[in-house]
Every structure is written in C-alpha cells, then in structure tokens.
Amino acid sequence: MMLHSPTVLEAAESAADPSPAPALEVSNLTVEFPTRRGVLTAIDDVSLRVEPGEILGVVGESGAGKSITGLAVLGLLEAPGRIAGGEIHVSGRRVDTLTEEELTKVRGREMGAIFQDPLTALNPLFSVGAQLVETIRLHTDLSREAARDRALHLLREVGIPAPEERLRQYPHQFSGGMRQRVVIALALAAEPELIIADEPTTALDVSIQAQITTLLRRLCKDHRTGIMLVTHDMGVIAETADRVVVMYAGRMVEMGRVEDVIHNAQHPYTKGLMSAIPSLHDRVDTLTQIDGSMPRLNSRPSGCAFNPRCPMAGPRCRRDRPNLVDAGPNRAACFLHEGGTQ
C-alpha cells in the first residue's frame, strides 16, 4: 500500500516506512463495568495513537485506567467489563469488533503483551523453549526445528546468555530480569506491530529496570514496533517514551512529547505528578504536592474529576467537563487552557 495520508507525513521519522497505518489507534474509547448499583465508566473517551517505532508512555496514579485501556486493546477485558464505545485499530485493522476466535489470531501475531510480574507470566510446568516454540509455531508455518532456531535467535536478541542451554530450562531457573527478557522474547515471537507493555519494570530491581527499558527501546527502534508503555513511574517514561499520555480517573488529562510534558506540563495534575519525581526536584516550582487521592470509580465528582484536589479549581470545574485542547506545546483537558473562566 503506497497511499500516503497526511498523518504519516506528519510523523516525519516514519517517512521511510511505506506502511501508512499507525501501530495503534484508539478513538473515543469507553469501557464500562456494569454492576448491581449501576454502570461504572472506567475509561471515558480516550483517544490515542502509537506510530510504528514509537514508544507511547501512559502514566497516571493507581486506578487511573491505564491497565484497563491496555486490556481493552488486547481484547482481554474480563467480564463484566466491556467496550461501550469507540474504536480500536491495530495496524489499520479494527479489532474491537472481532469475535474471540478472530482475536486469538490477532493476539500474539499483530499485538503482543508484556505484563508486570515476570515471575508469574510464564507457565511453570513448561520449559522456556517449549513455550517459545509453541508461540512461534502458532503464528508461523515453521517446522519444529526452524521454530527452535527462531527461539534461540529470539533469546539471543533479548540478551539472554547461553541460549542453547536456557532453552531447556524452566521459568523457575531464571532470575526476575531474565524472566522478563523471556516474556519479551515471547511477545516478539511473531514480530507484532504493537506491544502493550503494562508496568514491565515495576516488579524488578532498580538496576535491572534500566536494562529492560533499554532493551525495549532498542527492540522498538530495530523492529519498528509500536509500544504502549504503561507505568506510574515518570522516571521510566522520561528515559524511554517518545510521547506521553497522562491519565486521571479514566480520562486523558494531558498528552504531548515527553520532554514537553516533563518540563512544560500544562495540566495542574501533571504538574503535581512531575513534582513527585525525585530527579526533577531541582526545579524551583516543584514543591507542590498533590493532596488527597484519586476518586474511586463509583464516586467520581461531577465536572473535572480532578477538581477536589486542584489548587486552581473554580466553579465551572465543578460543573462542566473539560476536553483536550491545545495547551502550550501539549494538549490538556483543563479550563485554564480553554480561554474562558474556570
């Protein structure tokens, strides 16, 4: 396909790539949990995009809806959770309307996943080689031997020493960092266009976290894989992501290039978040801390969900809901940037 849409031209670095479709495009996604006491909206009108070869960081406090967004993309929302609105396209293909059977063929092949805890992500009863070969053969026509060779290649690629030997070993014989590398190798098995990485470093030692983020970055650039990197660690985002989405209470509050969001945050919530990063404490105005905690799903305030904690909140913030608008170099959902009164 040689069609060039304007969006591709905008993403200048992907000019060499003939594929016009973003790795991931989520538009107006809404996820609901029907409960006995009414429908809870966990994700509200989220739109984001990951270009091939790009790492999009998704940050926010616990409960912001980061994981649910990732699971919705993968089609792994657990009942009764359901996508109530919006569209999800992976490499140009709409996936939110697929049946479970069709999804099985897309998962692993067009989108892979890396989850938080590498210690529990692998089946303890199968050797690492068996799990790799299983995944590879599922998505390719390779023979058992060829799949084994590919498994070796993958282990080498994610930086596991002595892969021949490692292939025969079981997950419990690997350290946490090594296991996360195996998990990454599994996610890469069929060269998916998109990888959803949900807190891939949170469970690891600090020294190992950097190795894993470096690896992810390298793989992303080498394979032109789009990565949606979910984390609540701004430090990881600062080192890894190209662009950032900040989520609060199921909505996007700010989005922009990583350096702009970090150094030039526009939304009061993002400003608070940034002050929580120790390495950025040299900035003068970062002593502001966000008091309070994020509202629970069933008690979200009307208007801007951040208004009870926001130092700038005005009457309009308690009444209306702000939408994403241009705000400095970024986009932010805050009335301060809508020009009108708050």
Added chain:
Amino acid sequence: MLAFLIKRSANAIFVMLSVSFIAFMIFRFVGDPVELMLNEQATQEQRDELRNRLGLDEPFIVQFGTFVSNAAQGDFGISFRNQQDVLGMIAERFPATFELVIVATLISLVAGIPMGVITAIRRQTWYAEAMQFTSIIGVSLPSFVVGIGLILIFSVWLGWMPAFGRGETVDIGWWSTGLLTHSGRMSIILPALSLSLFQITLVMRLVRAEMLEVLRSDFIKFARARGIPARAIHFRHALRNCLMPVVTMTAMQIGGLIAFALVTETVFQWPGMGLLFIQAVTFVDVPIMAAYLCIVALIFVLLNTLVDITYAMIDPRLRGAEK
C-alpha cells in the same frame, strides 16, 4: 535425592512401627484368643499348650518384638478361626480388592477430570449446573445405598450384570485376575462403579476448584495475550497445573478406597480383603485383623512415597531440589 530417600524411609518406618503397635495392642487386649479358639471342654493342658504355641505367655515387650520381626518377614501367624497362615489368606484375597480399587480409581479419574474441566470452563450452562447438582447427590448418598441401587437396576431389573461375586478368574502366578475373563469384567463393573461414585464427585469438585483458580493466574492471561487458543489454554496450560492436587488426592484416596471397599465388598459379596476383614471381626480373628491393619498402612505409606515421586515428574520445580 539420597537424603530425600533416607528421610522418607525413616518416616515410613516410624509410621509402620506405630501402626504395628496399634495392631499389636488389639492383638493383646481384644478378648482371649485361647478362649475363642478352643471349645468349652478343652483341658487346662490343651489351653496352656496353645497359649505357649501362640507365644501368649511371653512378657509384653518380647511379644511386641516378636510380632514386629515376624510381621516384617510377612509372618502374621495363623488364623484363630481356621488355623491357616494369615499372610497366605490375605495374599489370596488381595488381588480382588486391588483390582476393584484400581478400576474404581480409573473410573473416577476418567469421569471426574473432564467433568471438573467442563463445570469450570462452561459455568452457567445448563449441563454444567446439572453436573454440579448431581455431584451433590453423589457425595451425600451412602455407598451401600448406591450399591444396592445398582444391583436392583442392573442385575435384578435389567439383568445385565451379576449381582455378586467376582466371576471367573485366571491365575497368573499367585495373582488371580478377573479382568481377563468376560464374566470377571462384567462382575467388576457394578462394585467398581459404586465404589467410585463418591470419588468421581471428589475429583470433579477438586478439578473444578483448581481450574477456576489456575484460570485466574497471570500465566493464563499471558498465554491468551500470546494468542494461544482456548482449547490449548484449558487442556494444555491450565489442566496440567491442576493435576498435582489431583494426583495427591487420588493416591491418598486409593488407601481410603481400600478401606471403603469393606462396604462395597460386603454388599457385592466381593471376595476381597475387606470381606475377609469383616468376617475376621465377626469371629474376633485377631491375627487377620492385625495383618489387615498393617498391610493397609503399608499401602498408605507406599502410596505417599509414590505421590512425592509423581510430583517431581509433573513439576520441574521439585525436580532439581538438591541443587
């Protein structure tokens, strides 16, 4: 591995000694065997002679020592009732019980595991609910009622299978098997079924609970994210992770089944150890009771060891424990 074996053996010996002590206490304190064996008119000499022959005039600890060392060599003395060698009598009956228990176990696994998987992955379907409901009946019906019901339906009304006995048997060495003849196979169906009914329910409920647990685990979520199809998720990844407790329970229950077989053997007049034991109880034939206890305990101990070995075969994490 060596340390493991030594520890296991020490354990096993301790358990066996405790059981033989209990068996011996029964031996010692349940009635006076001499009175039971001889009739009213026996003279004092006859009594003393028998008492001496049975070793009943020795001090307690010597008697226990003799009992243990004899038992270790398979000598449980002679039956009070018909003066035959006890071990020989039990050995003759053992194959019948063993085959019954094994067939019952197989039935419980072959029926229970798929039922457990289905009730776990097809929750809320009518057939899963029906199985769940039937299983409640399965646990609450006493085994003799089930046995009598089966006899009534399949033997009396339908006449498909014999109501009692073991059918024709074939001897292979000292082992007499009923599984090689048609009548033997027909005869084992009803007692094995009645013995396994409770078991099927246990296996099903265990597999169901384990499956539900395992299906919630991270590696299943990750397997789905890798694109593994549902069938492989359920039967390859999840079920295998449920087998460990099933193996344990099955092995432990084989011991239980041998004990339970008492009832089934009585209902179906199955010529096994259980029936022998029941007859021994009626006649206060203490050596047989003692031997039965020791042998059942030995089976329990052996099964336990087997469970540990099977564990290591299923779970790689336990394999290289000595490293």
